[in-house]
Amino acid sequence: MKKSYFGRYSPALTINLGESVKIKDAKWYEKSVPCRSACPADTDIPGYLEAIYNLDYEKAYKINLEDNVFPGILGRVCSRPCEDACRHSDDSNGDSVSICFSKRSAETFNIAKHFKLKNYSKKTNKKILVIGAGVAGLTAARELSRCGHDVEIFERHSSPGGMLNQGIPIFRLPREIIDKEINQVIKHGIKIHYNKDIKSYEEVEELSKKYHAVVLALGTLKPNKINKGFSKCNDVEDGLDFLLRVNEYKNKYVGKNVVVIGGGYTSMDCARTALRLGAESVKTFYRRTTDDLVILPGELDELINEHGKMIFNAQPLNIIQKNNKLIGLELIKTKLVKRNGVYQLRDIKGSTFKVKTDHIILAIGQKQHLSLTKNQRKNIFSVGDFATGATTLINAIAHAKDMVKEIDKFLMKRDLFSSDIKVTNIKSTGRNLKLNYIPINEMPTVNLNQRTFSREVEKGYHKNVSQKEASRCYLCHYKFEINNDLCVLCDECLLAKPIKDCIVEISDVHELKNGDISYERISPKKSIGLYHGKLLIDHKKCVRCGECEKVCPTNAITIQKVEKQNYVKV
Numbered sequence: 021m022k023k024s025y026f027g028r029y030s031p032a033l034t035i036n037l038g039e040s041v042k043i044k045d046a047k048w049y050e051k052s053v054p055c056r057s058a059c060p061a062d063t064d065i066p067g068y069l070e071a072i073y074n075l076d077y078e079k080a081y082k083i084n085l086e087d088n089v090f091p092g093i094l095g096r097v098c099s100r101p102c103e104d105a106c107r108h109s110d111d112s113n114g115d116s117v118s119i120c121f122s123k124r125s126a127e128t129f130n131i132a133k134h135f136k137l138k139n140y141s142k143k144t145n146k147k148i149l150v151i152g153a154g155v156a157g158l159t160a161a162r163e164l165s166r167c168g169h170d171v172e173i174f175e176r177h178s179s180p181g182g183m184l185n186q187g188i189p190i191f192r193l194p195r196e197i198i199d200k201e202i203n204q205v206i207k208h209g210i211k212i213h214y215n216k217d218i219k220s221y222e223e224v225e226e227l228s229k230k231y232h233a234v235v236l237a238l239g240t241l242k243p244n245k246i247n248k249g250f251s252k253c254n255d256v257e258d259g260l261d262f263l264l265r266v267n268e269y270k271n272k273y274v275g276k277n278v279v280v281i282g283g284g285y286t287s288m289d290c291a292r293t294a295l296r297l298g299a300e301s302v303k304t305f306y307r308r309t310t311d312d313l314v315i316l317p318g319e320l321d322e323l324i325n326e327h328g329k330m331i332f333n334a335q336p337l338n339i340i341q342k343n344n345k346l347i348g349l350e351l352i353k354t355k356l357v358k359r360n361g362v363y364q365l366r367d368i369k370g371s372t373f374k375v376k377t378d379h380i381i382l383a384i385g386q387k388q389h390l391s392l393t394k395n396q397r398k399n400i401f402s403v404g405d406f407a408t409g410a411t412t413l414i415n416a417i418a419h420a421k422d423m424v425k426e427i428d429k430f431l432m433k434r435d436l437f438s439s440d441i442k443v444t445n446i447k448s449t450g451r452n453l454k455l456n457y458i459p460i461n462e463m464p465t466v467n468l469n470q471r472t473f474s475r476e477v478e479k480g481y482h483k484n485v486s487q488k489e490a491s492r493c494y495l496c497h498y499k500f501e502i503n504n505d506l507c508v509l510c511d512e513c514l515l516a517k518p519i520k521d522c523i524v525e526i527s528d529v530h531e532l533k534n535g536d537i538s539y540e541r542i543s544p545k546k547s548i549g550l551y552h553g554k555l556l557i558d559h560k561k562c563v564r565c566g567e568c569e570k571v572c573p574t575n576a577i578t579i580q581k582v583e584k585q586n587y588v589k590v
Contacts, residue, residue, distance in 0.1 A: 037443055052499070054106070055107075055496075068081075070495055091127050093193065100119065118460060144169050152182065154181065154183055155404065160237060169232075177268065179268075180212055191476055218238075228399050239404065243386045246384070253380075257381050257382070279380045283308060334353050352373075353367070402423075446580065494563045498564045498580070499580045500579055516571045525554075
């Protein structure tokens with residue numbers, strides 16, 4: 021049911037100043053700051069963009085370090101769900117803010133190079149083992165250590181990082197950035213044991229008797245298969261195996277005519293790596309369309325710029341061999357067919373075709389080795405991709421953070437973490453209307469003829485460009501509100517508003533169950549008239565430019581900063 025209120029000033033939040041734990045206020049923030057709501061790790065995005073705008077790169081870096089653990093890494097390879105949610109692309113306002121690239125600048129221009137965050141709790145004398153030193157394992161280890169627990173990590177390889185080192189190419193993610201941010205994690209007192217490969221549930225169970233908790237952060241390393249013909253051919257290679265041997269073991273063999281199968285992050289990395297290793301031809305086949313690709317913005321363009329090819333609506337059928345050597349691949353064209361309202365992928369009869377290849381790389385996904393989790397004991401936990409299946413770095417980090425809360429609760433019988441909404445008065449957001457029309461700042465890249473296996477393609481923003489890009493952020497954590505008890509309906513704010521419907525004339529407002537509001541507009545023929553109505557600033561359309569507040573003669577428009585605070589209960 022909707023709750024209607026009218027005929028009085030009813031503030032958007034339940035409090036005027038201070039801290040609130042009311043659901044209504046949390047929902048207002050969630051709806052007003054969609055970029056943060058879309059971030060799985062709950063990163064304070066407007067907070068760090070505002071810091072960059074103010075040239076406070078240390079503060080921006082610390083915000084990211086607290087929330088998502090790896091600012092410099094994610095500033096290069098995050099999947100960027102926040103940018104899809106950014107309000108700057110709504111209502112024809114332009115492109116989303118380059119949130120990811122801005123995060124990178126927080127790392128680049130941060131003067132204080134290393135940080136160790138404060139612990140949440142004093143020592144607990146609980147010993148925890150994390151198996152796997154990828155992003156989820158390292159995140160869990162850092163946060164568990166901050167909870168006061170003694171943490172050790174078993175890692176099967178000779179160095180930490182998981183897919184950061186073993187999967188993501190150097191030309192996308194420099195290793196010195198990985199080393200720096202992993203070292204910041206280790207400095208929380210975490211001990212890593214290398215070349216420790218745990219292969220059976222029995223080993224996990226035995227370890228769970230020696231530690232108060234065991235955390236499985238083993239990722240998804242079991243590749244999906246096509247058929248036995250592909251599996252038995254020595255010239256067919258799984259994408260993660262290819263990247264592992266190239267990046268970790270420095271084995272840089274590649275065929276002359278390479279075919280990559282898949283439409284995700286791994287397929288792009290494999291194809292662009294193969295080109296750098298000297299393949300004469302690299303063709304990537306994907307069974308669906310461009311809209312179904314799961315890759316970073318701009319990656320397909322860069323693949324094509326680097327002379328790779330991408331062919332859609334085609335999937336592999338059979339390999340072609342001669343004298344036990346791969347010489348070709350048979351594929352079939354596909355199409356989407358709508359059946360009972362659902363689109364299904366279908367092969368097109370009679371559309372088979374062949375391509376020449378001596379090296380096939382399969383980037384068709386992977387899953388967990390679930391044999392390690394049978395009959396799982398109560399003190400054994402799974403985090404990241406090993407728990408959820410293959411996702412993204414930011415999702416793995418978020419899941420690990422959430423699971424740490426559950427692990428700490430299991431061990432200590434306490435609820436250590438909480439959050440609230442803090443409201444403070446401010447005089448100005450520091451924004452102006454001109455900032456609303458700044459176009460997106462493109463990421464500069466290395467010239468094609470200078471691209472090598474180890475040279476990073478994206479060069480990063482210059483400092484002045486990073487400030488300019490951050491200035492595009494609406495700073496949606498600020499709230500503009502009209503007190504209709506003070507409003508004299510002079511129309512000055514309506515004349516000054518830059519965005520259609522950022523200020524609306526309403527006859528009624530309804531509070532919804534989800535904590536948001538809806539409103540009924542004044543209708544010239546049906547409503548009771550403007551001067552019996554109210555004015556409302558729509559917080560989901562307001563661009564926080566301050567034009568309305570500047571022209572209001574009665575100070576009826578207020579500006580407040582609304583922040584979500586995550587904190588530890590004392």
